[in-house]
Amino acid sequence: MLLVKIKKTLPRFALDVDFQALPGITGILGPSGSGKSLTLQCIAGLKNPDAGHIEVNGRVIFDREKNIRVKTRFRKAGYMFQHYALFPHLTVKQNLAFGLKGRTKKEIEEKTAAFLKKIKLEGYENCYPNELSGGQQQRVALARTLIREPDCLLLDEPFSAVDPDTKQYLMNEFLSFLKENFGGTVLLVTHNLEEANLLCDHFILYGNGKVLQAGPKQDVITRPESAVAAKIIGCRNILRVDRSWGSFCTIGGARIAVGIGKEARYLGIHAHYIEFADNADENAFDYRVTAIHQGIENCLVTVETPWFTVEAFVPPREIGSVLSGEKKLVLPKEHLMRLS
């Protein structure tokens, strides 16, 4: 487990975060410049917080008040950079051995051989990084980090350098490799929601140097607390509430049933929960389609009602009936999210 409670003030930015991350993969998501990479750098010991405390599996690696500042190489925090940062002039084997400085020759031989096997690159030990595919390079980078037996892994956009075609394959490979070879806490910084959704167990949402929300992935996706959090997790429909009372509110004059809950400044609904029905008593509106973006599995349609506009995913086989104009747009109450 990783405990992080740190503050760092830069000339035009202030980081002030407090979170814990359990074993498994925790995705840190947030807009550009919200402090994600800075957090990883503080944990790895590449940057020093001005205040706070960092603990990995019960071992304090930073505590400003107690003047504890464990050196980077003793933190057991494996930091993997965006572009893998393999040494181009070193072979695969030398890259793997790089982190084992100070160990006996025998130990280095044994460990590098074991890791070459794990990453299925036996026979490639004398190759240079430019002779490897993107996926192979990534495995070497991951192995070079894991060979030092870190207590936690810090991954900063590990797939940003990969083309979209190979990305899916790499992510699956990465996940199974990690499951077999690492049982600790992984922090994964990413901009890519699809990637985060596939890989992560938990989410931490960042906004302007602060943690907006944290929790199990599914909870955060289905129950974002604020409009900003909903936007980060990819909610396409965030509607400004004019007035709310009891279990109702109005949006642009339309009365909407939302169920009882906290005071809401916005209502959110994921595009895949919007329905088109022949009959519905509640939250059903006349509409017209103003745009269609044809996808492979779904079409994304922009739908205008006299009171608000939303985007909805519609399976291609249903698009004809949605365009017919004989249906109503329905916002199912159970999928409306009250947002602050």
Ligand SMILES: Nc1ncnc2c1ncn2[C@@H]1O[C@H](COP(=O)(O)OP(=O)(O)OP(=O)(O)O)[C@@H](O)[C@H]1O
């Ligand atoms: N050495 C530095 N000196 C001054 N400001 C810095 C320094 N490093 C980072 N910052 C600022 O800190 C803020 C957070 O940067 P950080 O790289 O952590 O953002 P991020 O959330 O990782 O963004 P991105 O998703 O674009 O990588 C930014 O406003 C950045 O300009």
